[in-house]
Amino acid sequence: MNILLWHVHGSWTTAFVQGPHSYLVPVTADRGPDGLGRARTFEWPESVREVAVGELRHTPVDLVVLQRPHEWELAERWLGRRPGRDVPAVYLEHNAPAGAVPDTRHPFADRPDLTLVHVTHFNRLFWDNGGTRTVVIEHGVVDPGHLYTGRLPRAAVVVNDPVRRGRFTGTDLLPGLAEAAPLDVFGMRTEGLAAHLGLPADRCRAQDLPQRDLHAAMAERRLYLHPVRWTSLGLSLLEAMHLGMPVVTLATTEAVEAVPAGAGVLSTRPEELARAARHYVNEPQAAAEDGARARQAALERYGLKRFLDDWERLFSEVRS
Template sequence: MRILLWHVHGSWTTAFVQGPHTYVVPVTPGRGPDGLGRARTFDWPDSVIEVPPEQLRETDVDVVILQRPHEADLAEQWLGRRPGRDVPAVYLEHNAPHGQVPDTRHPAIGLSGVTLCHVTHFNRLMWDNGDLPATVIEHGIVDPGSRFTGELPHAAVVVNEPVRRGRTTGTDLLPQFADAAPLDVFGMGTEGLAGHLGLPPGRCRSHELAQRDLHTAMAQRRVYVHPVRWTSLGLSLLEAMHLGMPVVALATTEATEAVPEGAGVVSTRIDVLTDAVRDFIADPLYARTTGERARTAALARYGLSRFLDDWERLLKEVTR
């Protein structure tokens, strides 16, 4: 099967392209948002091929994966075929709704013949999906392996653009976590975060690493902190669990489903969460045993084989 999709979400796509198909990814000369092409910091197989927009009309495509509202029109323009009418299509929703939640109508409403697929049950619950057939395929992770050492008595946080995104990513909560342990914040747009928060550099350090180096660096920290208020389900949280890290997370969106009892601490109370960070920092053995349970839980629910099997069933259903 030849699947057309845009490179929108690097971590999710890295798991998706591990399947048995050929993955056609548009590429434009400037590698802008509609033509990023192959990932440069993730490990993608040779089955992911780059195709310029002007060649797509001559390219065999069996199904289109839409991920943004404008992609249906873009696919029709580039392919010469309308997704859902002339070629089978799935609209994959990565995000929780914004705006007037829970009355936000999904942008795929009105796309005839398109199946809507959410990445979490929380998302399907909170979006107004209209009459669209809506399903859920939970995330899958390419297992980075059990790497936890916890040698550094610090807390790891992974978030992109924390200054711009502010309360959405829980940036305002970081000073309270920094009181419990030194923070190492990984992600794009984290430079100058300590100054923005009024924290001394020793309590909050920013790091922007390539994906190939990120997992090793995360696993050297003793605990993973997930301060995000409103997101679909941060894949960094699942990656931390796969690494064998104990996790501390806000009990919002899908986090309560992702982190079972014994795999970490999940709460809406900041005092409970900061106390948990202190406990993990103070007791390396407690951190390790909790992280082992987190890894076991993540492999069972968010393993790659289950994810690919679920997608195989959906793709066969929409293309038959």
């Protein structure tokens, strides 16, 4: 089967393209947001093929996975076929709603011609989906292996654009947490974070790390800290658990479902997160034991086979 999808979310797509199909990703001359083509920082199989926009109209496509509202119009214009009518289509929603959250209506609410796929049960609950058929296919992660050493008594944090995103990502909580455990913040656009927070360099080190180096760097830190207030479910949290890291996490959005007892600490109280971070820094054996439980829980719930099997079932349904 030929599946058309845009390169929007590198980590999620890396898991999705491990399936048995051919995956067509549009590519434009400028490799802009609507035509990034293949990933350059993630390892994708050869079954992921770049297709120039001008060739799509003549390319067999069996199913379209939409991930942004404007992709509906792009797909219809570039394929010469209407998603949901001329070619089966699903809309994948990566994000939790923003704005007036209890009343946030999904852009594809009340659409009888497609299926709306949420990546967490929290997202499905909080979006107003109207009458559109909805399903939840929880994340899957390509297992990086049990790489945890925890040799550095520091906390790993993974967040993109923490200065601009501020309270969404819990950036304002980092000064208090840095008193309990020195932080190494990885991601994109992290420059100037310590100065922005007024923290000395040894308490908050920020680095824009390439994806290929991220897991090894995370696994050297004693714990993973997830201070995000409002998001879907950060794949970095699930990746940290796969690595065998104990996790210290704000008990918000889907995190309360993802982190079971014994795999780390969940709380809505920043002071409790600080206490947990301090405990793991000072007790490496406890950190390793909780990290091992975190890995087992992640493999069971967010393993790649379950993820791909769920998608295969949905493909069969929407194409029948």
